[in-house]
Amino acid sequence: MIENIKINPYQFLVLVIFFTIGTGILIVPSVLAAEVKHDAWIAAIIGTGIGLLIIWLFTTIALWFPHLTYIQLNEKIFGKWIGKAVSVLFVSMAALYTSSLLYYSATFISTNMLPTTPIVALNILMMGIVVMAVRLGLETIARSAEIFIVVFFVLFLILGVCISPQIKLENLQPVFVEGTKTLVQSSIYFVTSSSVNAIVLLMIFPALMNKMKQARKSFLIGNLIGGIMIIILSFLSVSILGAEDTAREIYPGYELAKRINIGDFVQRIEGLMGFLWFIALYFKTVLYFYATVLGIAQILHLKDYRPLTLPLGIIAVIVSLVIYPNVVYQKEIQQSTEIYFSLFVGLFLPLLLVIVYAFRKNKLKKSPEPESP
Amino acid sequence: MKKSLLVLLILTLFLSGCWDRRELNELGITMAMGIDKSENQYVISAQVVVPSEVSMKTNSQGRSAVTLFQASGESVYEALRKMTKNSPRKIYPGHLLILVISEDLAKEGIAESLDLLSRDWELRPDFYVVVAKNTTASEVLNVNTPIESIPATKMYKSLKVSERNWAGTKGIILDELIKDLLTDGKEAVLTGIEIIGDKEIGSSKQNVETITSSTEIKYDHLAVFKGDRLVGWLNEEESRGYAEITNSVKSTVTAIPCPKKGKISVNILHYNAKVTGAINKGTPEVNIKIQAEGDLGEVQCPIDLTKPKTIDELEKIYEKEVEEVIHRTIDTVRSQYASDIFGFGEAISRSNPKEWDKMKEHWDEEFPEVTVNTQIDMKIRRIGTVNNSFLEKIKD
Numbered sequence: 157m158i159e160n161i162k163i164n165p166y167q168f169l170v171l172v173i174f175f176t177i178g179t180g181i182l183i184v185p186s187v188l189a190a191e192v193k194h195d196a197w198i199a200a201i202i203g204t205g206i207g208l209l210i211i212w213l214f215t216t217i218a219l220w221f222p223h224l225t226y227i228q229l230n231e232k233i234f235g236k237w238i239g240k241a242v243s244v245l246f247v248s249m250a251a252l253y254t255s256s257l258l259y260y261s262a263t264f265i266s267t268n269m270l271p272t273t274p275i276v277a278l279n280i281l282m283m284g285i286v287v288m289a290v291r292l293g294l295e296t297i298a299r300s301a302e303i304f305i306v307v308f309f310v311l312f313l314i315l316g317v318c319i320s321p322q323i324k325l326e327n328l329q330p331v332f333v334e335g336t337k338t339l340v341q342s343s344i345y346f347v348t349s350s351s352v353n354a355i356v357l358l359m360i361f362p363a364l365m366n367k368m369k370q371a372r373k374s375f376l377i378g379n380l381i382g383g384i385m386i387i388i389l390s391f392l393s394v395s396i397l398g399a400e401d402t403a404r405e406i407y408p409g410y411e412l413a414k415r416i417n418i419g420d421f422v423q424r425i426e427g428l429m430g431f432l433w434f435i436a437l438y439f440k441t442v443l444y445f446y447a448t449v450l451g452i453a454q455i456l457h458l459k460d461y462r463p464l465t466l467p468l469g470i471i472a473v474i475v476s477l478v479i480y481p482n483v484v485y486q487k488e489i490q491q492s493t494e495i496y497f498s499l500f501v502g503l504f505l506p507l508l509l510v511i512v513y514a515f516r517k518n519k520l521k522k523s524p525e526p527e528s529p
Numbered sequence: 530m531k532k533s534l535l536v537l538l539i540l541t542l543f544l545s546g547c548w549d550r551r552e553l554n555e556l557g558i559t560m561a562m563g564i565d566k567s568e569n570q571y572v573i574s575a576q577v578v579v580p581s582e583v584s585m586k587t588n589s590q591g592r593s594a595v596t597l598f599q600a601s602g603e604s605v606y607e608a609l610r611k612m613t614k615n616s617p618r619k620i621y622p623g624h625l626l627i628l629v630i631s632e633d634l635a636k637e638g639i640a641e642s643l644d645l646l647s648r649d650w651e652l653r654p655d656f657y658v659v660v661a662k663n664t665t666a667s668e669v670l671n672v673n674t675p676i677e678s679i680p681a682t683k684m685y686k687s688l689k690v691s692e693r694n695w696a697g698t699k700g701i702i703l704d705e706l707i708k709d710l711l712t713d714g715k716e717a718v719l720t721g722i723e724i725i726g727d728k729e730i731g732s733s734k735q736n737v738e739t740i741t742s743s744t745e746i747k748y749d750h751l752a753v754f755k756g757d758r759l760v761g762w763l764n765e766e767e768s769r770g771y772a773e774i775t776n777s778v779k780s781t782v783t784a785i786p787c788p789k790k791g792k793i794s795v796n797i798l799h800y801n802a803k804v805t806g807a808i809n810k811g812t813p814e815v816n817i818k819i820q821a822e823g824d825l826g827e828v829q830c831p832i833d834l835t836k837p838k839t840i841d842e843l844e845k846i847y848e849k850e851v852e853e854v855i856h857r858t859i860d861t862v863r864s865q866y867a868s869d870i871f872g873f874g875e876a877i878s879r880s881n882p883k884e885w886d887k888m889k890e891h892w893d894e895e896f897p898e899v900t901v902n903t904q905i906d907m908k909i910r911r912i913g914t915v916n917n918s919f920l921e922k923i924k925d
């Protein structure tokens with residue numbers, strides 16, 4: 157099923173950008189500012205650097221067997237049963253984060269726009285289009301991402317340009333107060349949400365089989381562009397809202413949009429800016445969900461993943477309703493437990509994969525090409 | 530076919546409406562709000578626009594353009610919601626322009642009452658906050674104003690205009706206020722608002738029917754805060770000194786003495802002040818560097834304006850005057866209120882973050898002792914449309 161799907165490196169690049177920005181665009185500045193205050197944007201730069209290293213690791217792994225998805229890689233390198241166990245962990249992460257993102261987007265709407273609308277209605281609407289996209293397949297997702305990236309960049313540019321007159325560089329001073337260690341530590345959250353979790357993108361990597369070298373470049377560049385956008389946003393948040401305020405806001409990016417005011421004429425356009433977040437959140441949810449269904453299909457060696465989309469979609473909605481009891485709990489969990497979970501699945505397991513591969517290299521190379529799964 | 534019809538039918542369910550729909554005619558748009566406190570209860574006054582009176586299409590029926598609703602409660606939010614008991618529409622604060630806090634409440638502390646305003650999703654934190662001097666917030670909101678039929682708009686615009694052209698007032702929006710309250714080494718100030726004249730007549734239509742309004746509301750004085758409590762007021766001269774130190778002068782007119790007698794007014798067009806901190810032999814020091822540029826606007830003394838030397842002399846006088854005002858302001862604030870409203874501590878934290886960490890705890894004792902150096906550079910560029918004043922000939 158996956159062999160017939162082809163996307164080009166540019167489309168992949170766009171998907172990587174959306175994935176990297178995803179949730180980060182909304183809250184990363186706040187999380188960073190809470191820990192390192194004025195130096196939030198420096199922490200974002202460090203985070204992007206670390207992120208690139210991790211992406212480099214992922215692409216290295218993917219390039220051993222370009223035609224295999226991450227699930228198939230696991231089975232090949234770890235062997236059938238251990239491989240399946242590892243894959244189950246991976247899929248559970250993707251599934252959990254699908255619901256987590258649903259909760260996330262619903263909370264955002266409910267806090268800022270529609271406070272009395274039931275969360276379940278928002279989640280069903282969101283999941284409806286996610287399921288639709290995944291059913292239509294990766295090619296459709298990639299093409300729609302190609303269209304939306306234009307909208308996304310235009311909106312981001314409007315936000316950046318309109319808000320820039322309010323930059324106060326004094327808010328950034330003093331620079332480099334926090335030590336390097338604190339800076340690196342605080343960037344971990346950003347690194348996990350935008351780079352470590354990007355391991356789910358290895359599920360769509362084989363769709364680029366013919367242009368592997370370019371695909372690797374797309375992955376790295378996409379991550380870098382996404383990282384730069386988050387750096388810009390952190391910079392804007394801290395320099396306009398100030399470190400204290402950025403840390404206090406739940407959605408500093410949205411707060412920035414609220415503040416746009418050009419000559420008392422161009423103002424109150426935060427609703428429009430909300431599109432930025434929705435587009436990014438939507439594609440990130442789609443990619444998580446795609447990884448979930450495709451992962452399950454491949455673990456069970458199903459011929460087609462499509463029959464799984466609707467039931468899993470329903471489950472994702474239900475889980476999203478019970479996953480966090482309240483927003484405070486969500487924030488707490490996201491910045492502690494989920495980081496470790498992500499690091500375990502997205503960093504520890506791939507590293508283990510590298511070690512095992514190093515030992516079994518010769519044996520694996522000799523074995524003939526695997527039969528199509 | 531049947532299947533797609535079914536899908537369409539299901540989809541219509543989503544179109545039936547949205548939970549959070551609110552029509553314009555269900556909202557009571559409030560543009561100014563006041564917070565008072567009496568006997569542990571918050572008294573909230575909301576100045577709500579009467580749509581039929583301000584709309585262009587329907588003719589005015591001669592009623593007041595705004596109406597004032599009041600409610601009290603244990604918390605600001607509760608009081609605001611309780612207002613539905615006497616208002617036919619739910620109060621919508623999304624277009625709030627100005628928030629008036631009564632002096633009594635400000636003396637007790639304003640922080641508690643501000644949380645709602647930064648937390649509520651309907652509000653944008655870009656409205657001005659002012660303190661009602663010698664009166665209550667509800668009384669300030671109860672005055673009819675000429676020119677602008679909505680008093681909230683008058684209060685908003687007049688603060689904006691005077692801040693830009695006079696500099697003795699300072700429009701502080703909620704965000705800045707909260708930032709000032711939070712920042713170590715900087716205390717908050719707010720502009721004061723006063724009622725002049727009879728409060729009874731002020732609320733009636735009569736007030737705007739005569740050429741001279743018998744009652745008017747006016748900005749004056751700056752309220753000095755320490756923490757979130759009001760500790761005193763700066764008078765007009767000190768308010769301008771404050772603006773001069775904190776670089777909030779956009780344009781202003783300053784009268785300076787002539788070399789011999791009389792006055793000359795300078796119209797300041799460009800103004801830039803920079804406060805930097807430093808540690809000199811272990812003691813904190815603050816340098817204020819001011820660059821100003823302006824024109825001569827009014828000459829009331831016989832003086833020879835055709836000579837470059839005169840201009841140099843006037844520049845010197847201006848520099849000296851401003852320096853004096855600045856030092857007088859700093860002295861008053863230090864001796865009477867001991868509240869670092871100028872952000873000297875913040876300036877030091879920016880330049881010497883490590884030393885500041887040590888100093889932070891006892892900054893209150895350090896602040897009155899800080900050495901303040903000023904360096905003012907003023908340039909007069911133009912002298913208006915005439916050379917020497919005609920006064921010279923008359924006086925002869």
